[in-house]
Amino acid sequence: MMGKNSVIKSERHGLLIRYLNDNPFLTDDDLAQLLGVSIQTVRLDRAELDIPEMRERVKKAARGAYQNLRAIEEHEVVGELVDLEIGLQGLSILTVGEEMTLRKTRVLDGQYLFAQANSLALALIDTEVALTGTSKVSFKRPVFRGEKVVARAVITRKKGNKYMVRVNSHVKDELVFQGKFLVFDLSEEVNRLENSH
Amino acid sequence: MMGKNSVIKSERHGLLIRYLNDNPFLTDDDLAQLLGVSIQTVRLDRAELDIPEMRERVKKAARGAYQNLRAIEEHEVVGELVDLEIGLQGLSILTVGEEMTLRKTRVLDGQYLFAQANSLALALIDTEVALTGTSKVSFKRPVFRGEKVVARAVITRKKGNKYMVRVNSHVKDELVFQGKFLVFDLSEEVNRLENSH
Structure with a gap:
């Protein structure tokens, strides 16, 4: 056999x-x-x-990713940004610390999965002024301390100044979180306001 | 006139x-x-x-609210909990500090509005083990430093161990955020697991 x-x-x-x-x-x-x-x-x-081994792969990937940021800053990305192709897709990794878990259930507080995905979605937009409009998220399974959450975000649609960003977050090969984010590029609006003054 | x-x-x-x-x-x-x-x-x-004046009204309201918490703990509530009727509705207030804003836009990072609403939604559930399943949120207008976000959450439906919680967050009389959260009461599941060991 x-x-x-x-x-x-x-x-x-x-x-x-x-x-x-x-x-x-x-x-x-x-x-x-x-x-x-x-x-x-x-x-x-x-x-x-x-x-190369995992640690090397991550280091190599991370080196370039932060340099490409536009709409948000390095410390505003929740998790570690390891890949970023502005206007296309990105990837970040969040290592779950005890302080991120709810004491009663010992499960990662959902707000961190949201924050990881939302900040990654903003990071993808090729502008200096981006804001989330709406979002639909789904928590697929509880995440525990010590686990590494890999979020992958992709721009799936662009219409005018609106971007649809889809985020899938995995722990190993298990899907733990899914999100859709509608993000607005407000740079033109801001320019218009500034010029009118 | x-x-x-x-x-x-x-x-x-x-x-x-x-x-x-x-x-x-x-x-x-x-x-x-x-x-x-x-x-x-x-x-x-x-x-x-x-x-009474505002400060007195808040103090009076807050005194009782935290004592009623079950599914999450006091420090896990994002914002100040000022009203909580477990199984029904609750209210919290988040004062926007500079550290919560994105530097590029000077706007409150959406993750805080999500976290305020999500933690309030969990707080409403009359159980020791609650987790968010899905959520749909909408950011209605940017929120700035110093503003006070008042989130009001109401359980609108209950079916078995599933609760639908709606959250509306206002700054003064303006709606800034809306969210629907599907929350699961997992206490029975946990009991079953514990008894099977």
Whole structure:
């Protein structure tokens, strides 16, 4: 019988690349579990594919991301910004500290998932003045202390000065939060006001 | 010609009561502007109607509110809780500090309005274990430093362990935020899990 371990190497390499594409913050341990192989095998695979370890991947990604910010500032991004293509998409990671959890349930307070997603949505807009208009969010499963929430935001529509941004937040391969944000670019409005004075 | 100032006293008393009902945190100055009369007139009206000044009204209201909390704790309520009828409705007030505003726009970061409303929604549920499932929010107008946001939350529907909570947040008489929160009472689920061990 073919077990998970018997997946041929090229197939496993394909899976590994796909998993890391979805979530660049998977550790070797996470990958080993997902692929059903040993950590050693994951390390070998990474070496063959020339993929650095998680910490290096994050550092490398983060270096550029903050420089691209326009509508909000570095300290206003909730979580760590690790990828930002202004006008397109971005990615941030929030490590859940005890102080972010509700004491009664020991679960991450939903406001942090909202704040991570909302600040990422604003970060995507190619303007100096952006504000959220409406938003629809869904909390898919409780998140606990120590977990890393990877939020990926994509601009899915643009009409005039309105942008629709969709955010999916995962812990490992589990969806924990989904949000749609309608964001307004108010730069023209502000310019108009300033010129009228 | 009849000016605003000519509104007869009984009519003005009626308006004053209605304004304070909508927003108990209006100052005498706010009321004077709304009614188009002098602050002295407002003070006289309050005296005649036996309504204490704003600071007193808030203090009195707040005394009881925190004692009623169940699902979340005092420090987890974003803003000051000034009224709480568990299972029914509640009211909190958030004073916007500079640190809550986005530097680029000088506008209150939407996450605070969300957090105020979300924590108030959880506070209403008569259980020790409540979590937000989904939420739909709308930011009606920018809020600035120094403004006081009064959030009023009401349970509008209950079905099994699911509660629909509607939140309206005002600055003075202007609506700045609206939210609907679907909140789950998970106490039975937790009990079941605990008993199965």
